[in-house]
């Protein structure tokens with residue numbers, strides 16, 4: 610699938626068919642995450658893949674009872690690996706780069722999921738502690754997204770986007786610098 614088509618046609622899918630996903634497809638999706646850019650090419654992220662119904666239910670509870678999470682055949686818990694990024698980049702690695710690495714990988718995987726005829730939704734509203742407890746995370750892994758995915762059972766319409774004019778600022782944004790050092 611053409612990359613522009615994949616980008617514009619990908620939608621957040623929150624209704625899934627009760628169909629298993631072949632392992633081969635799951636690995637193909639994860640491979641696309643690995644090819645994302647990352648700070649120092651450290652690839653400071655990890656995933657936990659959940660197909661156990663009891664753990665999926667705990668994730669649903671952690672995400673304020675969004676039932677579509679436990680209804681997906683697989684849920685990915687995408688984590689920023691703070692320790693890995695901090696070994697080279699210290700605080701900036703721990704607080705920023707590992708999250709950006711995970712987000713870049715996450716977007717690649719969302720696009721791959723769509724291109725393979727599957728659907729997914731990035732879920733960011735959850736209690737981090739409850740997620741950590743559900744999938745037994747060590748302290749250096751920060752969960753940044755839950756990504757339930759599966760064969761789509763809905764075709765959402767594209768939600769509106771901002772006009773480019775509204776967000777592009779050539780050369781400078783404002784009249785005075787107001788960031789304190």
Ligand SMILES: Cc1cc2nc3c(=O)[nH]c(=O)nc-3n(C[C@H](O)[C@H](O)[C@H](O)COP(=O)(O)O)c2cc1C
Pocket residue numbers: 619620621622730731732733734735765767768
């Ligand atoms: C950082 C982030 C957090 C999000 N959190 C949630 C969430 O908690 N629950 C949810 O249903 N969708 C969530 N979404 C999906 C957005 O609602 C969705 O991407 C947006 O409405 C645009 O729709 P589209 O993905 O179909 O283009 C999140 C997306 C991002 C990038």
